[in-house]
Amino acid sequence: MGVLKYTEDHERFRLQVREYMEKEVLPHTMEWEEAHIVPKEAWRKMGEAGYLCPCVSKEYGGPGLDFLYSVIITEEMAAVGQAGLAAMLHSDIVVPYINTYGTEEQKKKYLPGCVSGAIITAVAMTEPGAGSDVGGLEATAEEDGDEIVINGVKTFISNGINCDLVVLAARNPEIADKHAGVSLYLVEDGTPGFTRGKHLDKMGMHSQDTAELFFSNCRIPKENILGQKGHGFLMLMEKLQQERLMSAIANVAGAETALKWAVAYAKEAIVDGKPLSKSQAVKFKLAEMATDINLNRAFLDNLINDHMAGKDVTAQTMMSKYASSEMMNLQISDIMDLFGEYGLLESSPVARGFRDQRITTIFAGTTEIMKTIIAKSLGL
Ligand SMILES: Cc1cc2nc3c(=O)[nH]c(=O)nc-3n(C[C@H](O)[C@H](O)[C@H](O)COP(=O)(O)OP(=O)(O)OC[C@H]3O[C@@H](n4cnc5c(N)ncnc54)[C@H](O)[C@@H]3O)c2cc1C
Numbered sequence: 001m002g003v004l005k006y007t008e009d010h011e012r013f014r015l016q017v018r019e020y021m022e023k024e025v026l027p028h029t030m031e032w033e034e035a036h037i038v039p040k041e042a043w044r045k046m047g048e049a050g051y052l053c054p055c056v057s058k059e060y061g062g063p064g065l066d067f068l069y070s071v072i073i074t075e076e077m078a079a080v081g082q083a084g085l086a087a088m089l090h091s092d093i094v095v096p097y098i099n100t101y102g103t104e105e106q107k108k109k110y111l112p113g114c115v116s117g118a119i120i121t122a123v124a125m126t127e128p129g130a131g132s133d134v135g136g137l138e139a140t141a142e143e144d145g146d147e148i149v150i151n152g153v154k155t156f157i158s159n160g161i162n163c164d165l166v167v168l169a170a171r172n173p174e175i176a177d178k179h180a181g182v183s184l185y186l187v188e189d190g191t192p193g194f195t196r197g198k199h200l201d202k203m204g205m206h207s208q209d210t211a212e213l214f215f216s217n218c219r220i221p222k223e224n225i226l227g228q229k230g231h232g233f234l235m236l237m238e239k240l241q242q243e244r245l246m247s248a249i250a251n252v253a254g255a256e257t258a259l260k261w262a263v264a265y266a267k268e269a270i271v272d273g274k275p276l277s278k279s280q281a282v283k284f285k286l287a288e289m290a291t292d293i294n295l296n297r298a299f300l301d302n303l304i305n306d307h308m309a310g311k312d313v314t315a316q317t318m319m320s321k322y323a324s325s326e327m328m329n330l331q332i333s334d335i336m337d338l339f340g341e342y343g344l345l346e347s348s349p350v351a352r353g354f355r356d357q358r359i360t361t362i363f364a365g366t367t368e369i370m371k372t373i374i375a376k377s378l379g380l
Contacts (some may be wrong), residue, residue, distance in 0.1 A: 003301045010068055017076040020049055026080050032207035033352070036199065037161055038084040040120065046087055047117025053091045056099060061112030067308050071249055078253035081349060083356055084207025088250060089158050090114065093243045094121035097167045097184065101227035101235055106186065110165060122163035124154035124213055125236060131156075132369050134169070134236060135178045139215060141170035141185055146222050148185060150193070150215040156363075160211025161199055164189045168215075169232050182232035186224045193218030204355030240365065241314055244321040245307055247364045251324035251357075252300050255293045255331055258353055262286060262335045265342075282338065289331050296324045315377035322370035325360035332357050 006014075024045060032038045046052050054069035056062025063069075074088045095114045098106060098121075113119030130136040139152020150170055157163075166187045175181035187194055197212030227235050263286060266277035276282050300320050306313045332354050336343040343350035361367045 003298075003305055004068060004071075006068060010072060013069060014072045014076065017051060017073055018079075020051065021076050021080045021082070024049075025077070025082050025085060029080070029082070029207070032084045034206075036201070036206050037209040038207055040117075040162060042085055043090075043120050043162070044117040046085065047115060052087055052117055053095050053111070053115045055091070056095065056111050056115050060099075060107050061115045063115075067304070070246075071304060074246060074249045075253035078250040079257045081254065081257070081353060081356065082207075083205040084209070086158055086208055088246050089123075090121050092246045093239070094123045094167055096242060097123070097226060097235065097239060098186070100239075101184070103223070105223070106226070110186070113164075119164045120159055120162045121165050121167065122157050122159040122213075123167045123169075124157045125169045126156045127153060128155050132366060135182065135233060137169055137171060137182065139168070139170040140173050141183060142173060143222065144219075147219045148222055148224065150185065150187065150218040150220065152215050153197070154213040154215075155197075156200065156210055157213050158208055158210055158363075160213055161196060161209035166194075166213065167226060169236060170215075172229065175230055179233040180230050182236075183229050184226040184232045184235055185220060186226055187215070187218065187220055191218055191220060202359070204352070204357070204359050206355075241312075241317050242307070243364050244317045244370075245303065247360065248296075248300055248317070248320040248324045249304070251321070251328050251360055252293065252296050254353070254357065255289075255296070255324065255328040258328070258332055258335055258350075259286070259289050259293060261349060262289070262338055265339055276338070285334055285338070289334070292327050292331070296320070296327055300324070315374050318365075318370040318373045321364065322361075322367045322374070325357075326367060328357050329361060 028042065050063060051073050053062050054065040054073065055067060057064040070092045074092070077087060098110055110119060114121060125134050125137065127137050127139060129138065139150065139154065142149050150168065152170060168185045168187050169182055170185060171181050172183055193216045195214045197214050200210045200212070202210055266282050266286060267275055269276045303313055303316050303320055332350070336350055336354055339348060339350050342348055345351060
């Protein structure tokens with residue numbers, strides 16, 4: 001038995017999610033990739049099926065389930081290579097900001113829609129001049145009577161086109177300190193002064209709508225501040241643990257799926273009159289991949305347990321995010337070689353996997369930033 005305590009209910013849920021992915025998500029993959037976006041209707045269907053925001057409590061319209069349900073949904077979505085319908089980003093990265101720091105009114109107003117899929121969320125930290133250095137952001141939030149006036153540009157925002165609600169990080173210019181001057185705000189779609197910029201055409205994750213967001217004298221009510229003024233940076237840092245853990249969960253599940261493709265292909269493909277799998281070089285390569293994946297899996301599952309127990313596992317989470325994303329990039333490159341010309345075909349999952357996985361060492365914090373935080377934990 002693994003370290004994660006999955007009950008029969010969890011296992012049943014996993015089978016339901018898997019069936020849902022096979023019937024409702026997988027058949028639309030190419031259509032969504034070509035459209036460069038997932039229709040909002042697909043989000044609502046996910047919500048109706050009960051696969052958005054499993055951790056939101058019943059009081060706010062959710063099922064009030066434990067974190068393992070989020071793990072299951074993320075793993076099953078990674079297993080079908082679904083990046084566009086970014087349920088993990090919505091349910092386990094953005095909505096937790098509202099769930100944890102929101103006022104009673106904010107939770108009642110937004111959480112039921114987040115659970116049903118009527119509200120799609122995004123988190124906007126990155127700016128053209130502020131990526132890894134979140135504290136360097138320049139978008140401003142200035143108080144004016146009962147309102148807050150927001151000005152600035154955000155870029156590379158996932159769900160940027162589809163989002164109905166943005167958790168926005170902005171600077172309070174009256175506070176000089178780089179970190180203490182950041183606060184979080186809730187900005188609704190349709191607020192005058194909030195517009196979308198370019199739908200960014202990335203090399204991978206084509207079905208995920210990544211966009212620029214513009215705020216020009218965008219006025220929101222003062223009560224749309226999320227958490228305390230000046231605590232934005234601290235809140236971001238606190239929630240980044242779960243964001244990076246979710247990335248690692250998707251990475252390891254994605255790597256496990258890609259290994260299955262490789263093993264199946266090695267058994268089927270005939271080279272020089274015998275299956276590729278008869279070659280010792282191929283066997284050793286697949287054995288190395290299986291070893292790396294299992295090591296990552298064991299470390300990750302312990303980490304999930306610690307995270308669920310409320311432990312501060314910041315450095316270990318950075319290790320898992322960095323190791324799993326680097327591992328899957330090496331792995332998919334080897335799998336591409338194994339598949340040969342067939343791996344290059346758009347009809348093969350390898351080509352899309354190759355493009356999509358390249359992004360994982362960059363978003364949610366780059367490998368270099370993960371290493372910087374790990375080094376800090378060593379007192380360096
Ligand atoms: C597909 C995609 C989706 C994204 N979604 C979102 C989103 O929803 N919301 C959001 O806010 N952001 C989002 N981002 C932005 C993402 O978080 C940033 O790309 C990431 O934090 C890195 O920032 P950067 O690209 O500006 O790189 P930079 O910070 O400009 O870094 C450039 C290079 O310098 C290295 N570097 C930077 N600082 C250091 C340092 N101190 N020490 C050593 N090396 C360093 C980096 O590792 C990198 O190799 C997304 C990005 C992508 C690609």
